[in-house]
Amino acid sequence: DAKTTQPPSMDCAEGRAANLPCNHSTISGNEYVYWYRQIHSQGPQYIIHGLKNNETNEMASLIITEDRKSSTLILPHATLRDTAVYYCIVRVAGNQFYFGTGTSLTVIP
Amino acid sequence: SAVISQKPSRDICQRGTSLTIQCQVDSQVTMMFWYRQQPGQSLTLIATANQGSEATYESGFVIDKFPISRPNLTFSTLTVSNMSPEDSSIYLCSVLLAGGSNEQFFGPGTRLTVL
DSSP states (O other): OOOOBOOSEEEEETTSOEEEEEEOTTOOTTOEEEEEEESTTOOOEEEEEESSSOEEOSSOEEEEOTTSSEEEEEESSOOGGGOEEEEEEEEOTTSOBOOOOOEEEEEEO | OOOEEEEOSEEEEOTTOOEEEEEEESSOEEEEEEEEEOTTOOEEEEEEEOTTSOOEEOTTOOTTTSOEEEEETTEEEEEEOSOOGGGOEEEEEEEEETTSOOOEEEOOOEEEEEO
16 A cells, blocks of 8 residues: 555646655655656656655755655756656565555646 | 566457556566556556566455466566456556666556457
């Protein structure tokens, strides 16, 4: 079962930062948080992952709270092409992914 | 990264028939997975495809309905058996690459419609 909860939808103005929250209050100490996005029923695309520390790559930043019970994905300058469903996933010990319902992000011109 | 192909990309089938979906990867992988995505829904893990042994199924999925093969490290098949309209979904495979990458890469999916 999914270990994450996310708001079902969010809007963001083009060019502004999109901050997508995720709760994972039952996460275990060795379980990673992953973020993927899915555009138009294509295969999900990897964005970023982390364990404890904040992470940044060319696509996004991931902020994980100190108690690891929640995290935030930040898209620093949202574009129209960032409109997608964003999934926050906790990777369990066997490497399986259990997807939650995700957040549908709409970037508004 | 990895290039994952799935065949067929889409199909329309009659109820009571079976369809086998293929997943091919261009890199060595350690793990392969199969997911189902029903219309308007999130992804649900069906099973982990194990090389040379029976797949490990998630709760609610059984081998008789979704037989899976994985004869080598880079290829797997999922069969949807005795189909009904409720099986209309997108079926996706994903892989975990050998070499320590922590990313799961997803295939483009197979869109199945059962009439």
